[in-house]
Amino acid sequence: MIRGKPDEDDYWNNSKFKAFTFDDEDDDFTRLKESKRAVNSIRSLVEEEDEEDDVEKVSWSGEPVGSISWSVKETESSIRSTGEVRDQSFPKIHTAPSLPKNSSGYSLSSLFKGKAKTGSFQSFSESFGDPSIRNYAPELRKPKSEYKDYVSDWTPEETVKRMQQGKVYSLEKFRSLQDKLLLLDEAVNAHDGNVITAVLIYLKKSLSKEILFRELITREIALRHYIHYLKEIGEQKLLVELFKSMDRTEDMALMQYRDHLNVRDENKRRDFLKNCLSFPFSPDDATHVQDHYTLLERQIIIEANDKQVESSGQADIFKKYPRKASILNMPIITTLYYSCFYHYGESDGTFSSPANIRKTFRISDKQFLLTCLGARAKLKAWFDVDALFTTKNWLGYTKKRSPIGFHRIVDILQKNNAPVQVLQDYVNLVEDVEQKISLAQKYKCHDVIINTYRDLKDRQQLIVYRGKVERSSSEYRKIEEILSNSQLRWKN
């Protein structure tokens, strides 16, 4: 093989790489064989290395060997990928192609000697990494002045190391795909996100995106760095392409959906969301997004209408309780609350009616009850509150029912400052007697307590309770009355 100038070397590498990337394997191997024949002095060594490494090679790229320099690098990486060996003086990449010539200065046997074990390559490489050889080798190759340009010929590992330490480095010479990938893998091995991203930026600039995406699929860590980087610099379009090429369509949809947060104007936001509907969300998310669109659409209509009504001063409710904020972009439950507050009793057909909202957004009984209760209690519309729980059975009897325990209802009512008369109705409905009494005591529902003790025929407790109420009060009289009732059979 004729030793050319370094530039030509580069070119040679480069074209070589193209050849075997796009040609089929057989062709590669014939080329390989040819080049091997050209370097007869070391051929047997290389071939053996090749065979040894066959398995590992697939692990990082799956590409066949292209030339000697590749096989050398291949070996390096396979040594490294086995992990434990951390040799810091790998040969410079550029000394590698000149291997045959240089090696003539060494006895071949010394190379063979070291080859027996897995770690053998270290001793081999150390001998080339040695500074003394560095000085002597260029004289064989090229004049010193030219050599000076190549001081920055660092191996992937050295390059990564220098980058970590913030020293001068150069990525320009990692031109072949394998070189680039080797560099990337080295950066990933160094666990330094900063360097990984730096390498990825270089790859982004120097590789077509199809190739880069393809290689990233098998490199999870690098991929996540790449995605994060693109997110940070806001390259949305490229990210979409990336997700698409990897079939991560749900991620893509979510990411695009996220953008709606940046759309301020509600009409534009609605249109944006409408546009989102066609994205490939997961089934669950698709429902959510559909809801989101419908919700905002409704809110815009309600808002426009209510604003007009409020300013014209037509409706009492808005005069009495002016709206504190617009309903736009509020959650579904808040919207329901709003509708229960301002639009209670509207017919099901209108967008703003509670029933319609309940139906459209499939709101559960519990949710509906809690929200509605809160809103009506706030307005002190106790009649509405009662109506919420009242059910008629087929005989026409009315009964109060609730999907949540009545003790919680009492709690909510109390927080909305319900009067004792209202509260005690609900305290009475609490099934657990002890809970009923403790709630009644907490909220001073005397009647409930007195009646409960009476029903329990618990004279002692009633007497105790008599001591707690004021002498002149109606409660006191009531207790007296009960205690003096001779028809009651007290248990104590």
Place this chain on the structure above:
Amino acid sequence: MAHSVRRDAPELPDFSLLKRLARDQLIYLLEQLPGRKDLFIEADLMSPLDRIANVTTLKQHDVDKLYKVEHKPIVSTSDQTVRGCFLYPLTNWFLFPDVVNADKAFGRFRRYKIIFSPQKFYACENLLEEQGIFGDVTTDEWSFYLLPLDDDIISLELPEFFRDYFLEGDQRWVRTAGSALHLLHSVYGPFSKVYGIGRCSKMAYESWREQVEEGEQRARQAEIGNVFLIDRDVDLVTPLCSQVVYEGLVDDIFRIKCGCVEFCPDVTSSDKSIKVMLNSQDKVFNEIRNEHFSQVFGFLSQKARNLQTAYDKRSGMDIKQMKTFVSEELKGLKQEHRLLSLHIGASESMMKKKTKQDFQELLKTEHSLLEGFEIRECISYIEEHINRQVSMVESMRLLCLLSLTENAFSLIYSSMSYFLSQSYGIEHLLTFSNLKQLGLLVEQQPGETLTVMESRVGKLVNDKTAGKLTDAFSSLAKKSNFRALGRRLNLVPKSDEEYDLRVPRDMAYIFSGAYIPLSCKLIEQVLERDGWTGLEEVTRMLNGHEFAVTAGSNGSDARVKTDSQRIILVMFLGGCTFSEISALRFLGREKGKEGFMRSLLQVSTQLT
């Protein structure tokens, strides 16, 4: 009530050295820019910077004006000689070019220097280059890794750590963590033993080790013996629990930032809020910070009575006594008075907030979840919590806790996420996707319902379904092992015994005796066993990645039990809670070891 620190507890190293190092480097960087300059400081860096250098120091080094970085055109007294110097932590760096380009649009050419802290990233430089402002803007880095927040806490102050590493999978901070460790090693080392668990810990260790190898070694007296590294995702349960020790509660309610808290007006009972430093210098705080909240009131009122008696001494004093009293005691008393009223105010305000929202019930639910008891009730509690639109963060925390402790959670994921989005806004489906990515929420895999159900009725299974069953088991294996871990490590003490919070017997006191934080228990166990032997099953359940390394060849030296050997550096990668700090302080007192640690700001839930 205050625990007397054991007399033989070793002295902690002097961490103010770290501050001095950081200050010196900052001054050096400023001096690299001769002449007057304006300094623009990113908001996140303000309070850390405050702890390092004050305005006078900066002015002494020709800093003209100080600005907060707001990403809009700079409106300083803009003649062209003004030089801007920007201090950036890396959160908002990608907005910087707009500033310069806006400037250019006005035809102004200022010279800028960006100082990144704690390090600059290639991505930033690349952006400057791409925007064509690389020459106009020069960059430098201020390797300000560690901020001592207290005698026993050092912090990286990187709130981004958790999100960047655990959510985005970006390892950009790994090297930073390694460098910080390296800094500690070279100032207070050499360490003799390093324990750790978690992938990130492993990488940080590797990075540190490489940096040690690159640098030169100096033989010196070690001030820190052992190091324990732990990934936040080893124990995600603990930060999800409501904190009930005083310091933790203050953090949950008022947010302690960089050792500082801003008490709102109803604490200070005046019309403005004040910023207070919370550390061991505050004598009142120092005594209550690690106490369970229920104990704090008693302590404060006792303290108030003592203060009253001290003041009362005045009556019946003659002039001379009065004079000494005023000159010697009064200042101290006044100081104490001020602190006392502050903390009483804070306690009251916290009490008010907590009783308003049924704190007891929330705690009860959390404890039931940890115990795996009455799960159905817990679920309906959470559901109602969500339906009533009570604090979203709390709902999320409860849900995550449920998901981490109960594998069956995946079955109700769908309906819960539906409730959440209805109550708090649909855009939170993005939050779910983040929480899922973090493993905090586990969604039901398609087709899993069937197999999970089958594994439940496992005894009835015949050969046909055996294949499906193994699938189910492997999918279960991926999930949380919290229950098994809890049993193995005794994390949840038996609930039938009364737990006396006044005399805590173990670390569980920080959660009212209901739960010993997994992270702290692990640390205790490993230190006790001097390694991971005997904990194989535990580490397997935590996905492994544990290690214990003893330093170099001079093993004989390491055997010597010096004081420093008892000082242990615990490093949480991804943040830790004040409750955990309290627990470790307790551990330190119990074992006569002073554990000190560095936290990376607490991150309890990741939102949107």
